[in-house]
Amino acid sequence: MRAAGALLCHDAERDRALSDPIEIQKNRKEDYIRIEPHTNYGRPGPLAHKIFVAFIKKHSDYGRPVQSDVSFTKRELMRLVGRKEWGGKDSEELSRALYEIRRTAITAFFNTDDRYIERDFNIFNELYFERRNSYTDPIELCRVTIAEPIIQSLRDLHFTCLNHFLMRRLGCPPV
Numbered sequence: 001m002r003a004a005g006a007l008l009c010h011d012a013e014r015d016r017a018l019s020d021p022i023e024i025q026k027n028r029k030e031d032y033i034r035i036e037p038h039t040n041y042g043r044p045g046p047l048a049h050k051i052f053v054a055f056i057k058k059h060s061d062y063g064r065p066v067q068s069d070v071s072f073t074k075r076e077l078m079r080l081v082g083r084k085e086w087g088g089k090d091s092e093e094l095s096r097a098l099y100e101i102r103r104t105a106i107t108a109f110f111n112t113d114d115r116y117i118e119r120d121f122n123i124f125n126e127l128y129f130e131r132r133n134s135y136t137d138p139i140e141l142c143r144v145t146i147a148e149p150i151i152q153s154l155r156d157l158h159f160t161c162l163n164h165f166l167m168r169r170l171g172c173p174p175v
Contacts (some may be wrong), residue, residue, distance in 0.1 A: 021035065046094075048098070051081060067152050073141055090138065101122075
């Protein structure tokens, strides 16, 4: 969650321009996280934040055992991101926001009892879209596969979504 808070940018004007690496707890070289937004997509913006919280909520609703895939229909996506209509422009914005998250690299550095670990991954491991006839048609279904380190953390009970209403209203700290 710390990585997501630092990763997501709420300034729609700046989010695409920000691609400099972000380091969390950088003074602690034994235990820190480095986030590297994609140079073309930049740092995930406000829509990516809405989508990210919606994915956490739906994934949490699945319960146990923890699944690695989360699927949404067009109507669910519309409702969760506050859209009344759904067309090609909305699909493009959704796709871009998901790629902003998908293409951002995260490297976690930490000590275990007997080893020093460096783990590099993306929050979303895979994106899958279904459209009617062509790639220009609106998205009808979206499935996201969550990265294994996150799934393992959930299986180890390191995180649970307890208050979706509060999380949905949270902003992200400036970096």
